[in-house]
Amino acid sequence: MAPLSVFDQLVLHPFLGDLPTGWLRRPAAHGRPVLRHTGYRLFREESPAEHFWLLRSGIGAGSFVGWSWLSPPYRWTLGAAVAEDCHAIEVDAAPVRLLISADPALGRELTARFLNVMGSRLQAARHRLTELYAYPDHPAGASGPG
Template identity: 45%
Template sequence: MTEPRRLLDGLPDAHRERLLSLAHDREFPADTRLFDEGGPADRFWLLRSGEVALDLYVPGRLPPVVETVGPGQLLGWSWLFPPYRWHLGARTLGPVTAAEFPAAEVRALCDAEPELGHRLVLCFTAVVAERLQATRLRLVDLYAPGGGGPS
């Protein structure tokens, strides 16, 4: 397996190896729906290639894209926080390759190795903060007067 880098760079080698031992290589064709907002968040991915659009459910409209993630980036953080439901939806924009991690096994590893769990939570919290900021900016762009959405 080619090692996903960006997120895992902050982990000591031993922690990175234990986490990667849980990963499975995955490939997704273009225009594949990976998950829907509100669905069970039971896995996450580190993207190796391709792009995934994160979207928001809006009744009566096509879901607006709030962010796009690409190679080296994390896809999915909802698996870490109860009730383990996706906060956004995701669709591949083209072919995607990724390392897929099973959420329950990663949570069990974090419980068994608190230092690894702490470091991983810090990594994911930084991603959550970035993702929320990007979503806020995109929504302002879509819905503010003069933006791309209805005024």
């Protein structure tokens, strides 16, 4: 059996799979399948944000890694390393930024999807910090300041 094309993998990906076919073909043209092993450094804080990853397996499968590519100065605000072997679609950010600029409707849709996930992640981080600091005797807070 032939491996799935990047387009086919995006069709099956929960984050983008429901986009209209014409829209989905555009970012697919700028992606490639990758396997990243545990410990692999995806990016370092302050380095240029040149890619993002749509995760197909491993921690966070069905979501993405990377959003600093969306707005100037296009530099990573954090660093990231792979916590568990994963298959992903690595997408070149610069051409996707051009796609977003050229098609405002596509741009709004992609930006909204990224922002929704980012908001959920910030909310989860806030809840985690609340657990750590509000309940220092809780197992999750045992390593917190005290």
